[in-house]
Amino acid sequence: MSTRIQLEDIQAARERIAPYIIPLQITESPSLSKQFSSNILLAHEYLQTTGAFKLRGAMNSVLQLEPGTTGVTAVSTGNHGRALAYSAQQAGVPCIICMSELVPRNKLEAIRTLGAETRIIGKSQDEAEVEARRLVSEEGYTMIPPFDHAQVIAGQGTLGLEMLDQEPDMDTVLVQLSGGGLISGIALAIKSQKPEVRIVGISMERGCAMAASQKAGKPIEVEELPTLADSLGGGIGLDNQLTFDIVHDTVDEIVLLSETEIADGIRHAYFKEQVILEGGGAVGIAALLAGKVTPGAKTIVLLSGKNIDMELHHKIINGEGH
Ligand SMILES: *Cc1c(COP(=O)(O)O)cnc(C)c1O
Numbered sequence: 001m002s003t004r005i006q007l008e009d010i011q012a013a014r015e016r017i018a019p020y021i022i023p024l025q026i027t028e029s030p031s032l033s034k035q036f037s038s039n040i041l042l043a044h045e046y047l048q049t050t051g052a053f054k055l056r057g058a059m060n061s062v063l064q065l066e067p068g069t070t071g072v073t074a075v076s077t078g079n080h081g082r083a084l085a086y087s088a089q090q091a092g093v094p095c096i097i098c099m100s101e102l103v104p105r106n107k108l109e110a111i112r113t114l115g116a117e118t119r120i121i122g123k124s125q126d127e128a129e130v131e132a133r134r135l136v137s138e139e140g141y142t143m144i145p146p147f148d149h150a151q152v153i154a155g156q157g158t159l160g161l162e163m164l165d166q167e168p169d170m171d172t173v174l175v176q177l178s179g180g181g182l183i184s185g186i187a188l189a190i191k192s193q194k195p196e197v198r199i200v201g202i203s204m205e206r207g208c209a210m211a212a213s214q215k216a217g218k219p220i221e222v223e224e225l226p227t228l229a230d231s232l233g234g235g236i237g238l239d240n241q242l243t244f245d246i247v248h249d250t251v252d253e254i255v256l257l258s259e260t261e262i263a264d265g266i267r268h269a270y271f272k273e274q275v276i277l278e279g280g281g282a283v284g285i286a287a288l289l290a291g292k293v294t295p296g297a298k299t300i301v302l303l304s305g306k307n308i309d310m311e312l313h314h315k316i317i318n319g320e321g322h
Helices: 007-020 030-036 054-062 079-091 105-113 125-139 150-166 181-191 209-216 243-250 259-273 280-289 310-317
Strands: 026-028 039-044 071-074 095-099 117-120 141-143 172-176 198-204 253-257 298-303
Touching: 007 054, 007 150, 007 181, 030 039, 030 259, 030 280, 054 079, 054 150, 071 079, 071 125, 079 095, 079 105, 095 105, 095 125, 105 117, 125 141, 150 181, 172 181, 172 280, 181 198, 181 243, 198 209, 198 280, 209 243, 209 253, 253 259, 253 280, 259 280, 259 310, 280 298
Parallel strands: 039 298, 071 095, 071 141, 095 117, 172 198, 172 298, 198 253
Antiparallel strands: 026 039
16 A cells, blocks of 8 residues: 555644534535435535535645745636635735636636636646746746645545445445545545555546556556546646555455436436436536445445536536437
8 A cells, every 4th residue: 555645744734724624514414325225325525615525635735835835826716726716815925827818717716716826828738837837947836736646636536535424334435536636535545544445546537547556556648538537537647656556455346337427416416315416526426326335334425526617517417418
């Protein structure tokens, strides 16, 4: 097991971020428990401020900036960008989120509402990335990446500690998998105390770079395709430092889902659990419904985020398109 992030780092993160974090709520799903004749628990992390777990890692990083740092920056208008903007605002640290001209207006507004400065550069993510690097090299900003970063991973790992505290006899955890910061943190937190707990990573068939990389034995790139689970898109970095190895060492299974299966997860969450989830947030439920994961005696299904375009959600609920 990777020794670069220790249980103590995750425990320290938990204390550090506690004043800013909504504790994890776990409830039983009567409908899933009945359907699978086992105990299935939902972990409602979409209730987190900014609508996703990414606040934990971002907050843990912002609270440990080197003295003399001008501020923080990132190239993300998704859940990481929101989380970093909010964390910086809470800590009173300047934050610039760099993005391309193609970013939709509502995403830009969401970041601005959270108090961050937005810098719109060029027509691609790559050009925005160049500006973020310039802020680092010329203006003393610190770049906080979305997953391949020890403080981010330790922050996400606090979820694993909360799960274990509340449900010490859980035997299976279903966790979203994209860059792998979330599952790395959770797996390290849980397996360093209870190595027998099974950790299942769940992603989409359309462009899961981590799954393809694990299969290849090294970080590789895959084509990015549009998916309902948009927060699970993107590469893992060809120079991946941490999450490729941690996922290799700690994740027991990786399951990939079709778009129809993901839509079924969103619909189940809405009609049976009365919860609005984004595609990425719903993949744990979707994997169970698709029969791609056999639940244990006590399974925790992480619901990681809710930031979906509500017009899209409406269409999915009405069975249009998926
Ligand atoms: C980022 C994100 C994930 C995946 O997290 P990784 O650390 O990249 O694996 C899952 N769900 C939601 C809602 C996210 O925003």
